[in-house]
Amino acid sequence: MQEIEGGPSVLYIDKHLIHEVTSPQAFAGIDARGMKVFRPQNTVATPDHNVPTIDQHVTIHDELSRFQVNKLTQNCENHGIELYGLNHPYQGIVHVIGPELGITQPGMTIVCGDSHTSTHGAFGSVAFGIGTSEVEMVLTTQCILQPKPKKMRINVEGELGRGVTAKDIILYIISQISTSGGTGYFIEYAGSAIRSLSMEGRMTICNMSIESGARGGLIAPDATTYAYIRGREFAPTGEDFEKAVQQWESLKSDEDAVFDKELTFAASDIQPMITYGTNPGMGTNISGNIPAESDIESTGLKSFKKSLSYMGFEPGVPLEGMPVDFVFVGSCTNGRIEDLRAFSDFVKGKKKADNITAWIVPGSKQVEKQAKEEGLDKILEAAGFELRQPGCSACLAMNDDKIPEGKLAVSTSNRNFEGRQGPGARTMLASPLTAAAVAVTGKVTDPSGLIQ
Amino acid sequence: MSIENVDTDQIIPARFLKATTREGFGDNLFRDWRYDKAGNPKEDFVLNQDKYSGSILVAGKNFGSGSSREHAAWAISDYGFRVVVSSFFADIFKNNSLNNGLLPVQVSEAFLQTIFDMVEADPGTEIEVNLEQQQISIAGTDHAETFEINPYKKECMLNGYTDIDFLISIKDKIVAFEQSRT
Numbered sequence: 001m002q003e004i005e006g007g008p009s010v011l012y013i014d015k016h017l018i019h020e021v022t023s024p025q026a027f028a029g030i031d032a033r034g035m036k037v038f039r040p041q042n043t044v045a046t047p048d049h050n051v052p053t054i055d056q057h058v059t060i061h062d063e064l065s066r067f068q069v070n071k072l073t074q075n076c077e078n079h080g081i082e083l084y085g086l087n088h089p090y091q092g093i094v095h096v097i098g099p100e101l102g103i104t105q106p107g108m109t110i111v112c113g114d115s116h117t118s119t120h121g122a123f124g125s126v127a128f129g130i131g132t133s134e135v136e137m138v139l140t141t142q143c144i145l146q147p148k149p150k151k152m153r154i155n156v157e158g159e160l161g162r163g164v165t166a167k168d169i170i171l172y173i174i175s176q177i178s179t180s181g182g183t184g185y186f187i188e189y190a191g192s193a194i195r196s197l198s199m200e201g202r203m204t205i206c207n208m209s210i211e212s213g214a215r216g217g218l219i220a221p222d223a224t225t226y227a228y229i230r231g232r233e234f235a236p237t238g239e240d241f242e243k244a245v246q247q248w249e250s251l252k253s254d255e256d257a258v259f260d261k262e263l264t265f266a267a268s269d270i271q272p273m274i275t276y277g278t279n280p281g282m283g284t285n286i287s288g289n290i291p292a293e294s295d296i297e298s299t300g301l302k303s304f305k306k307s308l309s310y311m312g313f314e315p316g317v318p319l320e321g322m323p324v325d326f327v328f329v330g331s332c333t334n335g336r337i338e339d340l341r342a343f344s345d346f347v348k349g350k351k352k353a354d355n356i357t358a359w360i361v362p363g364s365k366q367v368e369k370q371a372k373e374e375g376l377d378k379i380l381e382a383a384g385f386e387l388r389q390p391g392c393s394a395c396l397a398m399n400d401d402k403i404p405e406g407k408l409a410v411s412t413s414n415r416n417f418e419g420r421q422g423p424g425a426r427t428m429l430a431s432p433l434t435a436a437a438v439a440v441t442g443k444v445t446d447p448s449g450l451i452q
Numbered sequence: 453m454s455i456e457n458v459d460t461d462q463i464i465p466a467r468f469l470k471a472t473t474r475e476g477f478g479d480n481l482f483r484d485w486r487y488d489k490a491g492n493p494k495e496d497f498v499l500n501q502d503k504y505s506g507s508i509l510v511a512g513k514n515f516g517s518g519s520s521r522e523h524a525a526w527a528i529s530d531y532g533f534r535v536v537v538s539s540f541f542a543d544i545f546k547n548n549s550l551n552n553g554l555l556p557v558q559v560s561e562a563f564l565q566t567i568f569d570m571v572e573a574d575p576g577t578e579i580e581v582n583l584e585q586q587q588i589s590i591a592g593t594d595h596a597e598t599f600e601i602n603p604y605k606k607e608c609m610l611n612g613y614t615d616i617d618f619l620i621s622i623k624d625k626i627v628a629f630e631q632s633r634t
Binding site for chain 2: 010012025049050132136141142
């Protein structure tokens, strides 16, 4: 919207998504100025980080969580913002509900006080996470100051192997470029393997862009994108939709676009992945081994040892066969209907391993509803699993879904930092398909050998 | 703090994000590294060691990765730090710091290692940071480096201006922009 001499640009925000954790202090700020939210009609709110995933109809037990969720309700009321509150049919994880309601559209600028806002880039929107002070800026002026990022394009070419999913692709990419490889960039994902993904698969990829340090990740919109958006609650209709599609078609990068950095990976090199360390870049193929100390660059050895020490793993050992305690399926990375289908299809007719405690958490009320309509809840129940209610849940364990100290969880979420899923909890990140295989065998398992 | 890839979950664990005000986060800075389960300070963690002091935090590369929680910058500030020095910062954290008067100073890997080596040898070593001149130096030595900072952000830091004041001042332009789009 405006360039500041020697400074960041002023960016107008088309859609501002808010949730209960990063907004209270921002609202306190705007209230202290005696001002009202500038464009409430461009603001969408939902509680997701703190909410319980069972008994949502009963009041939230934790006092601080309850207070924070109520604060969001109050703030939305005071400022006339649409709130999809707990028990509302549209409530869910903010990055799941935006796309499923047709709110997220190509070409929009979308921000939210949450780093996984990059998810919406799957639609070809400029979407990124912001801090609470920036939330206050957007509430007050619908604008933000943002320096122009550098551009990176990552191509993934070829056909994916059996059992290899979008989650494996992004875990592979981060293992190759590291958790700081994308810092300062927005990444565009391209290539035939990316094109072959459904919108939910594309969302998984863009979601974890931030784990490589890139604030935003985008995929150019195409027929798959338009088909997904068509007919959704807040999507344009009729002639307006056709006009919108024409506009969206023009958003692609030019044929001869030059990027500050460009990388290409072969889909055939990607196998089902799992992380073994304490950052999302410390991952490898499940059929392989944890790197040996001799595989690590000397400058990274200290960190590597600290990580393995926390995880209680030895360098150089095979990953398959490690006993696991918990399985978590959910989060803004992999909590959508296709993820639940993948999990259910695998466990159908089988039984949960006795040593596993599993939390299967749908990403939103609509996902929950659809899962029930498709009978997935019955399939899960028959196999010894329970479909819970929507929320961020064990991804960051702000609610009661905490992995106990010392326990090992295979999780379809996005971060395996020390204590992320609970103080002392140990996390291995993987796809829903891998999580299903682990839930049934009770140990780290490569799913590719076990499916048709 | 010679640890690399310090993520914001370590700086301020999620369970402390339930607060609805900006105060008190310093108490929980690096909570699970500072204190054991029973709440006792862990002897081997740098913040619990008297030989170190001051308002400059020096950390290994890729500081502040992970979650966008601005609470991380609040915790570091509230604890008493005014500057964080590292050879590499994650984007969102760097921005959050600048928006809160916490200065991120990026130095070369070699200079960072020099700081670590000298402080290890003598915990009384003094580091000086001069924002106006964009200089960081080790007192009593020739070791010094200039650091980069966006001129606009530098101006804001030196004068206590916030982005939000600037944005409010151009509200008319924002409305005009909205109208030009319809």
